[in-house]
Amino acid sequence: MEELTAKQRRVYVFIRDTIAARQTPPTRAEIAEALGFASANAAQAHLRTLENKGFIELNARRSRGIRLVTPDDASDEPFTQSSAGALSLAVVGRVAAGAPILALEHVERRCRVSADLFSARPDYLLRVTGDSMIGAGILDGDLLAVRTAPEVRPGDIAVFRWDDEVTVKRFARDGQTARLIAENPRYEDIVIDTTRETLSLEGLAVGVIRNL
Incomplete structure (x- = not known):
């Protein structure tokens, strides 16, 4: 470039x-x-x-x-060859029910991207499936940069595991009730009673890139 x-x-x-x-x-x-x-x-x-x-x-x-837009080619960094360096991140595709998100069978490939693309260092890239988050600029096929974290705050967009499925949604909470909010009016929110159901945080969204 x-x-x-x-x-x-x-x-x-x-x-x-x-x-x-x-x-x-x-x-x-x-x-x-x-x-x-x-x-x-x-x-x-x-x-x-x-x-x-x-x-x-x-x-x-x-x-x-x-x-x-970011390339896979490690020789092309966003600004110059003297920029902060590249990260080698796993690109995770469809995640099987109950399996760890970074299990080997889920990793499509590794992608070299510049660390300068993100304000927080991501741990992996998740390939987005579906259009439930288009209102937040996250489209089907995009790569969502995800950083593992111990907690999520209301308003954060994050990757969750619920009912043995992995989903990307915006988070809200009302007491013991968690709400996973879609950014597309065609989809209803997912409402979870955390006293009876398990909701796990897989990581926080720290950026979105279009894969080439």
Whole structure:
């Protein structure tokens, strides 16, 4: 990939950090305001440059239609060859019921990605199946960067194991009741009485990338 200028890198880092913090990309207006551009059109010009250089993918039909793109090729790091280095992460596909998420049979391959893509270091990449989280910018086939963690807070998007299945949802809690919220109105929330049912946290979402 081509190297980015300082200004282009600022735009890319802002997009990356916004996705890591909110699990959704910023709008053009938010980019312009945060980085001091004169208008959303100025931000759009930088986005088109980043798209032409292969760092992002744009969807003009959505106000938050910005996708991070990362290659499998270890020689291509997001900014320059002197950037912070690469992580070798397992890409986990469909998880069999009851089996550990990182069991060998679930790992499709390993993927080299730059550590600079994430504000928190992920432990693995989970291939997303289905469209229940499209409102959060997580699409079918995306790779969700997941960091193992001991607890989840309300509002976090995370990977859970419930009823022997692994699912990606936004978390909410009301006393002993946990609610796994889909980001697609076609899907109902999953409501779990934690006094009678087991809900396990497999990890927190720390970013989303489009696999090449």
